[in-house]
Amino acid sequence: MNIRFHPNSGTKPADPVGMLPVCPIQPPTEPLYTWIPLTPLEQMEQNEYDVLIIGSGAGGGSVLWRLCQHWKNQRKRIGMIERGRLVIPTHARNLPTMNQDRLTAYFSGISRPLPGAGPYYPGARQLFALGGRTLFWYAFAPRMHSWDLAKWPVPVQEMESYYGVAEEVMNVTRSFAEGASFTEIVLQRLWMRGYSKAAPLPVAADIVPQFYGQLHTDMFTSSISLLSRALNLRPFDLAVNARAVQILHDNGRISGVKVVSPDKIAYTIKAKTIVLAASTFESPRLLMYSGFQNRALGRFFSNQSFVQATGTIKTTDFPIPWGPLNIMIPQSPERPYSVLMTGPESFYWYPVALERPLTDETTVNFYGYGKVEPRYENRVVLNQNKLDEYGIPEIQVIFSLNQADWNVVGQMTNGIRRIAADAGIRLGAGDGRPPICLTPFGDLHHDSGTCRIGDDPATSVADRYGRVRGVTGLYVADNSALPDTGAENQTLTTIALAIRTADIIAKT
Incomplete structure (x- = not known):
């Protein structure tokens, strides 16, 4: 059946079926x-x-997702503020314009050196952006080992x-x-030489x-x-370029946050519960400036030692296509470090594989992460002599390795040499x-511990549920909450712990 469309000319339609109705605008x-x-911010203040x-990094994003999951059918009001701006809407490695060199250059361009890093922590940089450092992390996601988790206040099974x-x-x-021959053949070599x-x-x-x-x-x-x-579960309010400068509390109860915009206009955002996920450096800074007193606040600052090495391997044994090299040799009770092995293009294999020249040799990168003992002496403190553009004291980082930590660096260096020879x-x-070289302190973004959870008030800022001591309604849920990180990337651990914190909030 043919249906003819007629303009509004006043004439009768030639087809007895008549005109189709016009779709409403x-x-x-x-x-x-x-x-x-x-x-x-003007609306959030109301x-x-x-x-x-x-904070919108790993911890903040996890808490937001989990609360939206719990409260998708409830009329709870959830808000998030982020000090940085909108940079990219995804992980940088998902952008087809990126390779490793351009990614590193882009991170350097939009991040900045950590004020107060000083001689103790010279490689540190901060990134203020929606998504935080998760926009650039390597996406390695191992679990912590049970013998390290056994030191935590949270049960291992939980x-x-x-x-x-x-x-x-x-x-x-x-x-x-x-299916990558590069990974499969190198793994077989390692297994045959005792790296089970x-x-x-x-x-x-x-x-x-x-x-x-x-x-x-x-x-x-x-x-x-x-x-x-x-966002696909339920609505929430989100403000960027919103610098939290003070947590407001009265009579042991949280009441809100003072927030300042880039044009230095101050806003007060009221809240019954606040989740602090601003980073290992900014979370304790905000607590200290807000007048919170705790012996452990800013203390037990930690990061892993980081040894890098580069080598070459003959490719004649690798069937084409080689594919990426992605191998992890985890720590053990006898070996307090982990080693990662990657190829030159392990995260850009598909878009660039056709352009990579087939040579007799290719590059292998080693990344060694050594355990560092959390110590009271390693800390971040407020530097009252240096104020930022908002009038807030900058932090000063004090960090060093003790002899046991340096021994791990030595073990790790020798271990990488053995692994390379065996492979x-x-x-x-x-x-x-x-x-092979030791990376400057701070260049590895595995920092943790300045607002750590624990059962002992003398050595922890928050209890085992992430509740900051001395006040009701304040939680911590970022890397600063981790009491120890072992020798692996801790992003998975931070997200797991933040999800747990969100579950606790939802039940209260």
């Missing part, structure tokens, strides 16, 4: 000018939030359950390099193929992935860099 909607809905989250939740929401997989625990790296990457119209736009997980999950890798790449 949709009423205008409020335009969205950013890739995630934002709420002006509300009282059931939960207000300070943490393992939350690891499962975190791994699911982060799309953690050990199959990222499946060597295994493919667990990577937070969505490698599920697209089918049935499902979209997988975030291959590598960042906090933006968590924020998008939350058929010759250290040194002929590019003028040392074949």
Whole structure:
């Protein structure tokens, strides 16, 4: 049947069926000018939030997602403020314009040296942006080992359950390099030489193929992935370029946060519960400036020692395509360090594989992470002699390794040399860099411990549930809450612990 459309000319339709009705014009909607809905601080100041989250990195994003999951059918008001701006809407490695060199250069361009790092922590940089440092992390997502978790106030079995939740929401997989001859052959060499625990790296990457119209736009997980999950569950308020300068409390109870915009206008945002997830440096800074008193506040600052090495390996034994190299040799009770082995393009294999020249040798990168004992002497403190542009004292970092930590560095250095020899890798790449070297303190973004959880008030800022001592309604849920990190990347652990904190908040 043919249906003819007729203009409004006043003539009768030639077809007896008549004209089809004209689709109604949709009423205008409020335009969205950013890739995630934002709420002006002026509007947030008019509300009282059931939960207000300070910081949008791994911890803050996890708490937001979990609370939205719990309260998707409840009329709870959730807000988040982020000091930085909108930079990119995904992990930088998901951008087709990026390779490792450009990613490093971009991070250097939008981050800045940590004020107060000084001679003790010279390599440190800060990134203020929605998503925080998760926009650039390597996406390595191992669990902490049970012997390290045994020192925590949280039961090991409980943490393992939350690891499962975190791994699911982060799309953690050990199959990222499946079928890659580069990984499979080097693994076989290591297994044959006694490295029985060597295994493919667990990577937070969505490698599920697209089918049935499902979209997988975030291959590598960042906090933006968590924020998008939350946004699709229920609405929340989000403000960027919103610097929290003071936590407001009265008679032992949280009441809100003083926030300052880039043009130095101050706002007071009211909240019944506040979750502090501003970073290992900014969370204790905010607490100290807000007048909180705790013997452990800013103390037990820690980071792993970080040894890097570069070598070359003959490729004649690797069937084409080589694929990526992604191997982890985990720590053990006798070996207090872990070693990661990657190739030159382990996270850019697919877009650049056709351009990579097939040579007789290729590069192998080693990353060694050594355990460092959390010590009271390692700390961040307020430097009252240096104020930032908001009039807030900067922090000063005091950090060093003790003899036991230096012994681990020595063990790790010798261990990397042995691993390289056993895998058929010759250290040194002929590019003028040392074949093996100790990375300057701070260059590794595995910092932790300045607002740590624990059972002893003398050695912890918050209790085992993340509740800051001495006040009701204040929680900590970022790297600063971790009492110890072992010798692995702690992002998975931070997210697992933050999800647990959100569950506790939802139950109260």
